[in-house]
Amino acid sequence: MAKAKKGNMAFVVQKHKATSLHYDFRLEIGGVMPSWSVPKGPTLDSGVRRLALPTPDHDIEYSHFEGTIPKGDYGGGAVMIWDEGTYNPEEEIAKGVRREVFDKMEGERVAKESLKAGNLKFHLYGKKLKGSFALVRTAGFGGKESWLLIKHRDQYSEPGYDAKDYDYSAVSRRSLAQIASEERPSKGSA
Numbered sequence: 001m002a003k004a005k006k007g008n009m010a011f012v013v014q015k016h017k018a019t020s021l022h023y024d025f026r027l028e029i030g031g032v033m034p035s036w037s038v039p040k041g042p043t044l045d046s047g048v049r050r051l052a053l054p055t056p057d058h059d060i061e062y063s064h065f066e067g068t069i070p071k072g073d074y075g076g077g078a079v080m081i082w083d084e085g086t087y088n089p090e091e092e093i094a095k096g097v098r099r100e101v102f103d104k105m106e107g108e109r110v111a112k113e114s115l116k117a118g119n120l121k122f123h124l125y126g127k128k129l130k131g132s133f134a135l136v137r138t139a140g141f142g143g144k145e146s147w148l149l150i151k152h153r154d155q156y157s158e159p160g161y162d163a164k165d166y167d168y169s170a171v172s173r174r175s176l177a178q179i180a181s182e183e184r185p186s187k188g189s190a
């Protein structure tokens with residue numbers, strides 16, 4: 001069997017029960033992690049689009065956090081590493097034809113330009129999320145910037161995929177309720 005390809009940059013999806021439940025989708029670009037809050041979570045269903053609201057850039061060093069943020073602190077509540085892995089940007093070389101950028105330097109350039117242009121395409125190598133996706137900036141509602149997270153149709157597409165059916169950590173297998181019920185955040189324990 002051929003060795004699995006992998007991406008040059010990190011991504012993480014943190015399931016987060018703060019004021020409301022959402023999934024923080026973060027892509028490493030230029031030394032930080034631009035982030036989007038996805039209320040319904042990412043999906044492998046290429047037939048639906050998920051609303052993704054931009055949130056402040058995240059430090060890469062906090063991307064491995066799983067545990068409970070104390071009540072009263074910003075984002076207080078349980079955090080699960082719902083998925084993690086690597087990615088490479090993709091470029092559209094012709095209408096509907098995408099090319100994955102395997103070169104790291106070129107990939108960083110493409111990712112930065114795509115982010116600015118409001119149209120990111122990328123190939124994820126996660127534990128749950130795999131294959132080609134896009135994040136596209138839209139006009140939004142009432143002047144508020146909003147994006148859509150879209151799964152491109154490929155071998156990893158899965159109709160009906162719903163993140164809420166996969167309530168377990170990619171690193172500890174714990175459910176969000178299990179994480180929330182532990183008094184101290186503990187990393188990597190099951």
Ligand code: MN
Pocket residue numbers: 016018022024037075
């Ligand atoms: Mn959050």
